[in-house]
Amino acid sequence: MLAFPCLVSAEIDTDLRFKFGSATGADEIEFENAIGHDSNSSGTNAQVEVILSRHQDSLFRFIMGIGLFHRHHSGEIQDLSIPIKVDYSVNGMSIAPGVRLRINDALNFEVKFEAGLGDAGQVTLNSPGVNWNATKRSSYNSISLIVGGYYLFKSPSIRVGVEVGMQEFEGNFEIWSNSGSWSSGSVSGEGGTANIVCGFQF
Amino acid sequence: MIDDACSRREFLKKFATLSGGALMLSATSIACSGLPKTALPSLIGIFFYDGDMQRVELRDNQTVPVHTQFDFVFSTDMNTDLHLTSYRTGVTFVDSNNNPIDFSIGWVNARTLHLTPSADLSFNTDYIFTVYKAEDKVGNPLNDYADASAAFKTTSI
Numbered sequence: 001m002l003a004f005p006c007l008v009s010a011e012i013d014t015d016l017r018f019k020f021g022s023a024t025g026a027d028e029i030e031f032e033n034a035i036g037h038d039s040n041s042s043g044t045n046a047q048v049e050v051i052l053s054r055h056q057d058s059l060f061r062f063i064m065g066i067g068l069f070h071r072h073h074s075g076e077i078q079d080l081s082i083p084i085k086v087d088y089s090v091n092g093m094s095i096a097p098g099v100r101l102r103i104n105d106a107l108n109f110e111v112k113f114e115a116g117l118g119d120a121g122q123v124t125l126n127s128p129g130v131n132w133n134a135t136k137r138s139s140y141n142s143i144s145l146i147v148g149g150y151y152l153f154k155s156p157s158i159r160v161g162v163e164v165g166m167q168e169f170e171g172n173f174e175i176w177s178n179s180g181s182w183s184s185g186s187v188s189g190e191g192g193t194a195n196i197v198c199g200f201q202f
Numbered sequence: 203m204i205d206d207a208c209s210r211r212e213f214l215k216k217f218a219t220l221s222g223g224a225l226m227l228s229a230t231s232i233a234c235s236g237l238p239k240t241a242l243p244s245l246i247g248i249f250f251y252d253g254d255m256q257r258v259e260l261r262d263n264q265t266v267p268v269h270t271q272f273d274f275v276f277s278t279d280m281n282t283d284l285h286l287t288s289y290r291t292g293v294t295f296v297d298s299n300n301n302p303i304d305f306s307i308g309w310v311n312a313r314t315l316h317l318t319p320s321a322d323l324s325f326n327t328d329y330i331f332t333v334y335k336a337e338d339k340v341g342n343p344l345n346d347y348a349d350a351s352a353a354f355k356t357t358s359i
Contacts, residue, residue: 033343034342036242081278128246
């Protein structure tokens with residue numbers, strides 16, 4: 001114990017958080033021989049996250065968030081010869097290192113870089129009069145810069161907050177080609193996000 | 203537009219590298235290799251003519267008369283300056299035994315291709331069309347990711 005005084009004295013604060021709000025929309029779709037851009041995009045996010053931080057009385061603390069999310073990225077592609085309504089939905093895992101600014105026991109702010117990874121993103125394409133071929137799930141990745149403000153109620157220890165951020169994502173998919181093979185494609189986007197947070201501090 | 207997308211992906215790639223390779227941006231190299239931007243011309247409707255020569259959309263294995271004609275409607279102006287028998291415009295029309303049906307085709311306008319069977323079709327028989335090659339005015343090939351075929355059955359006697 002004498003050899004690791006800092007570890008022995010360190011306590012870990014753990015938050016379990018639920019987040020609901022927006023994700024960035026699908027701005028672009030790319031096939032092997034075509035790229036289309038969006039004029040109206042939107043997205044949704046639902047996430048459960050555990051935030052770990054070392055308990056200490058300093059103004060700043062390093063934090064680490066690990067979570068699971070379900071996201072939808074949508075958009076309407078308008079600059080190809082056919083309009084395409086794109087919906088990309090994905091389940092994935094997030095890792096979010098960051099820093100917490102502790103104003104007082106109740107009021108905190110956090111800045112986090114969040115990396116999101118998924119391996120089962122599903123795209124749905126709809127165009128008037130067009131029967132799109134079958135699609136298959138494929139990989140997904142995203143990065144976000146998130147700034148959040150939180151308030152902790154002491155009894156019980158419930159934390160509520162609001163997060164805003166910038167997000168970029170790329171969701172891949174495969175689509176059957178009439179030439180007789182699977183062809184790769186992707187949906188991507190960048191933009192702002194906003195989420196409401198509620199959770200518990202243990 | 204492609205340049206914008208590439209710069210964004212380059213930023214993502216750098217971020218992925220800096221963050222210890224946590225992100226896998228496998229599409230980056232493909233996406234920035236100089237793709238042409240195309241219009242993705244698509245077949246957006248197949249129609250048949252009923253007994254009153256009214257145009258009816260062909261969908262869901264509809265029953266059609268044996269004496270009929272068909273229209274194929276495209277999403278954008280197509281290259282009509284083609285010899286229709288050339289390799290660049292291809293429509294197959296076969297029955298359920300894969301026997302080819304004789305027909306003639308011609309462009310009504312830049313977006314509509316008209317097909318006329320050389321003779322009345324057989325009663326109570328399944329047929330299928332497939333448009334397998336066409337191109338728009340600037341040479342973009344037909345959308346390869348959407349169904350460009352239609353099946354139907356003719357009326358019983």
